[in-house]
Amino acid sequence: MLRYLVRRTLFMILVLWIVSVLTFVIFFKLPVRDPAQQIAGKGATAEVIANVRHQLGLDQPLLEQYRRFAKGLIPLPGFWLNEQVYYNWTNRVAVWEEMRRDFPYTAVLTFGAAVLWLAIGIPLGIISAIRRGSVWDRAGMVFALIGVSAPTFWLGFLFLWVFHYGLEMFPGSGIPPQESLWGSVLQGRFFLPWLTLAITSAAFYTRMVRGNLLETMSEDYIRTARAKGLSERAVTYRHGLRAALTPVVTMFGLDVGILLGGAVITETVFNIPGIGSYAIRSIFQFNFPGTMGVTVFAAFFIVVANLVVDVLYAYLDPRVRYE
């Protein structure tokens, strides 16, 4: 298992490196506009632009530029997103500083939504499966269909319209800068974003749990469990659900990993200053260090989530063993 972890970690580093190279190449070799000109602003003289270019190191050879950025990706103190290179090109604040400021918002958004979608998706899936064909099942499937088909931004605006503007139950979008994160949570500012993010996932989870459970309940070992004389409850929960939920763990881990790297659409719709918003801002402002930082950060969560899921899977399914 240890050997496996070591090798997986090496593999992760390789993946992150490839991501960083791709990000770099996309930014510098496929430029829409000259970043120096963009940052210098409209009507800047050639001299100013050259000056900016020099300051940002954009006049150096490409390889040298890459070397500077790559150095900042080495996860050691002094290297890791060092401020000499990784600062926001528009306001000169360190990228690391900005990401540390924004990440808690994304984390709260993600975990709150995750709890919500598990709480909705799994029970609904179970009820739909064991009461197959009942009103519950049909209602669950209608919900799943709507949830899966509705685009996140549309759901976000719908909820704002109904619950904020209509019923005035929850605050609208935006988070006042002076308010603490916990203050915002207590104000209920996160409720609608959570709901928006949770509905789509919950719909997927409902379908998945239902499908898995139905499939599992027709397995031979379920027949064995019944033949032993176990109660239907024990058969469903101890034998059926145990096997049916294992793949859900995989999906859950990956979903959380992806969202921690920024829930772009939801953060934008509700104007939440999280990693997703920061990513969007960095891209539009031609802030390459920010873009690079966020990309690697997001990739890091996805790769780690993958590893966690794999290790967890070995624990959940005894047939899976890593060497």
Added chain:
Amino acid sequence: MAEPVLEIRDLVVHFPTDDGIVRAVDGVSVAVRAGETLGVVGESGSGKSVTFLTVMGLVTSRQARISGQVLYRGQDLLALPPGELRDVRGRRISMIFQDPMTSLHPFYRVGAQIAEAIRAHDRVPKEEANRRAVEMLERVGIPRPRERARQYPHEFSGGMRQRAMIAMALALNPDVLIADEPTTALDVTVQAQILDLINELKHEFNTSVVLITHDLGVVAEHCDDIMVMYAGKAVEIGRAEDIYYRPHHPYTWGLLSSIARLDQARERLEPIPGLPPSLINVPSGCAFHPRCRYAFDRCRTEVPALLPADGFHASACHLPLEEKERIAREEVVARGMSTSVEPTVTPPAEQATQPLVRLRGIKKYFPIRRGIIFQRHVGDVRAVDGVDLDVFPGETVGLVGETGCGKSTLARVITRLHDVTEGTVEFEGRDITRLKGEELRLIRRDMQMVFQDPYASLNPRKTVGSIIAEPFRLHRTVPKHRIADEVKQLMELVGLNPEHYNRYPYEFSGGQRQRIGVARALALRPKLIVCDEPVSALDVSIQAQILNLLEDLQQEFNLTYVFIAHDLSVVKHVSDRVAVMYLGKIVELAEGGALYEHPRHPYTGALLSAVPIPDPHLAATKRRILLEGDVPSPIDPPAGCRFHPRCPRSRALAREQGLETDHVPLCSQTEPELVPQGPSQLAACHFPLEDRRIVGESEA
């Protein structure tokens, strides 16, 4: 005769479906007697499993319309509320199933699963239940039970899992054990172990057993009473001797004459014509009449009742009793009794002709790799490990052996579906080992395959016509405008209705699909056809039809067959010569009759002795050589003779010679060569068996 513990009365189980009502069980009455074994025989769809799943309450009134009674100690189980039925289920009546691979929960330890069964009925502490689980594992013959109880099902072999299932079923000492095809998924040597175990435990626990199977051999050896089922009805019930020596129902006759038997000379099988009936549109009158040779007018209109002939023995057939007795005596049993050994079919003049296929030193290793990106080679599965074999034109060479012996891999090597790791493959004297591209394509015209699973090996989205025409299109041996005619001719040749040209595979039964497979293989008029378990997925009555078809085609087109099967009776029936494989090597190669008469290799002997014979008297006198344990891993085969760790002969010799080791050193150190042992018989054994018959040999 003992008192019944379980009595089924007029049980009817109908499943409503969109296509109509499936009459799975249609009025079955039968009793299970205390301490005895009831065999239930029938083909797929005869209702045998559904009957007993209903008894267990595993088919419920939510799924089906159920009527009748299931009396257990005077109590009607069908009328019990679910809670009380659950109390009977698992404690008083328990059940084991066909596929031990899927019948245990993959996520829980084996011991815990048995303990769970105990705790479902007895309020005992967990430790107590675990202790009893270990005890049960020991009683079903699982070595190191304490350790094994803590393992997961995937760490058990198939045979071990079935033992664990039996341990679970008997943990609460039930009155009745229902075994639904308990050995169908297992190798013949393991099958023998499991059946013996069930028999032993039956006496030890004084349990009644219901043995559901399609294999008449299995029931003959172990059953007291037998019920033969057809289309949801019991067509004949009797003591085992009644069924085998005085069978009264034409369907029973058909079953008895359509099975290939180990103890009989190679003669043509008599299949039951036609197909098993649809359970939605069951034929009028006697459901068997469309397939019955003796049917007359009354059979078409009036459903025959199950009437007793003499005391207990009963059959549901309109033929007069005297007529039944006469036919059974003269046509069925007499035929089965002809056990005298006739001179077997003369083998083709071997050395005279050049072999069609010549294999020399064939090795096929499948590498095992580890690692995510950079894969390291950590070992090999030695599927085939040094095989020499000649196949002569016009003959049938049978390949037999347990799961994992390499027989299918060898077949694929012959047809170049696998590249060899080492060795040469010659076809008609030409080295085809490394042929590629166009040349390989040309040679494939001459060699075709028929596969095991006729459900999986036909493309479901193509019509039968285009499936059979595929070889013509690929090889362009027939001009386009003539393809349809050719295909129709082929269909007729293999006994399919050419009008069904445009139908899809799902519209055909298993036997018909296998005919499609044969037609496709035959399209290019190949010289060699490799049949990989062509009948093992089929019902007994259909098996005989396909085997006969293959034989007819061989004669008509002078075909050469390599015939792979795990069923030794079937292999014996079709083969001129038989090669027995064990762990990637041929351990014995002989002309069919000789091999079955006097096997030289102890493994062959054990295999043959494990085959159940459909004849209760003969079976009772048969000497059985039980092999211990399972086939070792082909990744790291044992040193010396690969068979020695399981070899009863090497063990016995070591004991005789007073050696301290379990085995004779020669066996555990030196690998035996495949050398001649008498005329036209080769065996790879240092101490070949003496001249003696395994089958039919008495204990004395």
